[in-house]
Amino acid sequence: MTTPCSSAVAPNTQKSALLVASGGDVDKLLTEVLTSEGWGIQHVADNQHVLELARANPFDLIITGRETRVREDVELLRKIRSARPHLRLIILTDKFTPGDVISAMREGAFSYFSAPFNASELTDMVRAAMAEPCWDDGIEVLSGTPQWFTLTARCDLATANRLVQFLHGVRDPSIPEDDKDHIIFAFKEILINAMEHGGHFDPSQHVEISFIRARRAIACRVKDPGKGFSLEELRHAAANSSPDDMFSHARVRDERGMRPGGFGILLAKKLVDELIYNEKGNEVVLVKYLHPPESPTQ
Amino acid sequence: MALQISIRESADVTILDLRGRSTLDDGESESLSKQLQSLITDGVRKLLLNLEHLTQVDSSGLSVIIATYVSLKRRDGDLKLLRPSGRVLDVFTVFRLTNAIPSFEDEAEALASFRSRSYSATP
Numbered sequence: 001m002t003t004p005c006s007s008a009v010a011p012n013t014q015k016s017a018l019l020v021a022s023g024g025d026v027d028k029l030l031t032e033v034l035t036s037e038g039w040g041i042q043h044v045a046d047n048q049h050v051l052e053l054a055r056a057n058p059f060d061l062i063i064t065g066r067e068t069r070v071r072e073d074v075e076l077l078r079k080i081r082s083a084r085p086h087l088r089l090i091i092l093t094d095k096f097t098p099g100d101v102i103s104a105m106r107e108g109a110f111s112y113f114s115a116p117f118n119a120s121e122l123t124d125m126v127r128a129a130m131a132e133p134c135w136d137d138g139i140e141v142l143s144g145t146p147q148w149f150t151l152t153a154r155c156d157l158a159t160a161n162r163l164v165q166f167l168h169g170v171r172d173p174s175i176p177e178d179d180k181d182h183i184i185f186a187f188k189e190i191l192i193n194a195m196e197h198g199g200h201f202d203p204s205q206h207v208e209i210s211f212i213r214a215r216r217a218i219a220c221r222v223k224d225p226g227k228g229f230s231l232e233e234l235r236h237a238a239a240n241s242s243p244d245d246m247f248s249h250a251r252v253r254d255e256r257g258m259r260p261g262g263f264g265i266l267l268a269k270k271l272v273d274e275l276i277y278n279e280k281g282n283e284v285v286l287v288k289y290l291h292p293p294e295s296p297t298q
Numbered sequence: 299m300a301l302q303i304s305i306r307e308s309a310d311v312t313i314l315d316l317r318g319r320s321t322l323d324d325g326e327s328e329s330l331s332k333q334l335q336s337l338i339t340d341g342v343r344k345l346l347l348n349l350e351h352l353t354q355v356d357s358s359g360l361s362v363i364i365a366t367y368v369s370l371k372r373r374d375g376d377l378k379l380l381r382p383s384g385r386v387l388d389v390f391t392v393f394r395l396t397n398a399i400p401s402f403e404d405e406a407e408a409l410a411s412f413r414s415r416s417y418s419a420t421p
Contacts, residue, residue, distance in 0.1 A: 120353075124300075124323075161323055189357050192322060246393065250361075250368045260331055260365035263357035263393075270392045 015130070016040040018053060020065035022092055025119070030063060033123050037130055047076055054080045059087065061129050066092040066115060070100035077107045086136060088129045092117070101169050102144040105151065108137045111162055112169040125165055128158060138203075139163055147213045152206040153191070155199030155225075163209075164188050175218070175290060183218050183288040186268035186275075190222050190284055193264045198224025198282055220286045228281035231265070238266040301326035303333055311344040311412050312337060313380075313405075317351040320359030327358035334366045343375030344412045348405070350381040355389050367399050380408050 017034050019041055021027060027043075034041050042057070044050060047068050054062065062080070064073045073091045080087055088110040093100075096114045104112045111125045129135075138154035139162065153159050167184050191207065199205035208223040231239060239262075241249045249262050269275045274287040301318040314334075320327050337345065347363065355363075367377040379401040382390050390396050402408035 157323065185356075246398065247364060247368055250364045254365065254368050254372065260327075260361035261358065263361050263364075267357045267360070267389070267392070 014038065014040050015060040016042065016057065017061040017063065018042050018044060018050065018057070018059045019063050020047060020050060020068070021045050022066040026066065026092065026122075029119055029123060030126060033126050034061075034130070037127075039130065047072060050076055051079055054087070055083055058084070061110075061126075062087065062089045063126070064089065064091050064093070066094045068093065069095045070097070070104065070112075070114075074100070074103045074107050074109070077104075077109055081108055088132070088135055090125065090129060092122075096169075096171060098146040098170070098172055099144075101166050102141060102146070102149050104169075105139055105166055106141040106144060108139075110135070111165050113165070114169045114171050121165070121168075125162075128161065132158070139166075142208075148210065150208070150210040152208050153195075154203050155195040155201050155205040155207060156203050157192070157195070157201070160188065160191050160195060163191070172213075179218075179288055179290055182271040183220065183286065186271040186286055186288075187220050187222070189264040189268040190220075190275075190286060194222050194224035194226075194282075194284075197229070198226030200226075216290050218288045218290065221283065222286075223283040226282050228278075230281055231277065234262075237262045239269065241266075300324055301330060303330065305333075305337075308409050311346055311409055312342045313346045313348055315348045315351070319354035320352060320362065321354055321356040322358040327356075327362050330359070331362045331365070334362065335369075338366070338369055338373070338375075343370060343373060345370065345375070345377045346380055346405075346408055346412075347377065348380045349386055350383065352382070352386050353384065355386045360389060360393065360395070363399070364395075376412060378402065378408055378411065380405055 017039050019027065019030055021043065031041060042053065044053060046065060050062065070091060070093050073093065077089050080089065090111045090113070091104055091109050092113050094115040101112055110129050113122055138156065138159035140152045142150045142152065144150070153163050164184060167187070191209070194207045195201055199207060205225045207225070210221045212219040231237065238246065238249045241247065253260065253262060265275070268286065272286045272288045274285070276285045277283070301316060301320055304315040306313050306315070316330070318326065320330050334345070345366065370377050377399060379396065379399055381403055382396070382401060400411060402411065
């Protein structure tokens with residue numbers, strides 16, 4: 001696991017970011033977000049001088065330029081983090097390969113956006129990076145190839161959101177975008193359930209996750225640190241509502257004074273083809289079968 | 299974009315214009331839930347949720363909408379939806395939610411339906 005921060009940044013110290021040029025709207029957007037929060041910004045044209053600048057200046061955040069290959073960004077990150085282990089670095093890129101996301105996670109990037117990316121999601125992630133008073137990673141890659149990778153994730157929402165963004169950064173033309181969106185959506189629901197109910201959002205606890213890319217399917221396994229549960233006993237979960245009355249669990253929750261909820265498992269079930277729990281109930285596998293894109297009519 | 303909630307009224311119907319996302323991420327669904335519960339506690343019984351600019355909803359957001367619907371029904375009130383679209387409509391469709399909670403494309407029609415009490419879902 002990564003070493004926790006030893007101390008928080010003094011609240012009155014102005015924070016600073018180094019922005020590598022991406023050009024156009026992205027630079028403007030990032031500058032607006034950072035300055036609106038009172039951050040100091042230094043701009044640089046490319047990666048060439050970033051290492052030198054980062055060694056000389058205690059930047060809190062670096063955002064790479066989208067023109068650089070991820071491999072170069074990751075190498076840069078490795079060098080910077082050997083000197084400044086808690087620096088947050090967000091990778092933006094137009095030039096990537098399928099294994100790049102794993103490399104970025106392995107080296108401790110804060111986040112990863114491969115083009116085309118959503119401006120609103122980028123600004124949300126920049127704000128998340130800026131909001132962390134003292135950051136250490138929370139995601140540890142235990143083993144990784146583009147076909148099968150395993151990692152652990154700390155039980156907190158910020159780590160869940162970072163992990164989900166890394167998955168959105170995976171670009172594989174053989175996976176239809178809708179299928180990819182559905183499995184990530186389902187995974188996020190299951191991950192948050194695991195972190196909340198298995199790990200009680202305790203940052204000292206971790207969830208173990210594996211992704212497997214088979215030729216015609218994607219599988220994902222999530223194991224939480226909890227004692228497990230029996231789905232049949234959860235009257236307050238939507239998965240146990242009658243097919244004719246999808247709100248029966250909501251009435252149970254209302255009567256018991258419970259907060260709104262209970263849809264996570266059912267939503268995940270509807271988004272993937274299979275959702276299988278182990279006997280104890282602390283481990284679940286999601287499977288999504290892939291339907292190859294139709295070939296053009298001959 | 300975090301959730302922004304604006305509240306307006308038309309006769310005895312309270313309209314909430316939602317902009318952004320209703321997810322667990324930064325407590326957006328929780329803030330929506332508190333806002334809705336506060337309105338119900340204050341006596342509001344006819345609620346119209348304008349979802350035109352709601353970009354994303356997860357199980358927490360879905361749960362808040364359904365819990366509000368159930369809570370209002372128990373109090374002889376009503377909840378209706380206006381213009382769900384995109385990813386939000388996708389999630390509602392998965393659950394056939396618009397078959398259970400009336401959904402409208404036109405605000406005037408949605409408001410009129412509160413008066414008639416005899417409406418059909420998703421005109």
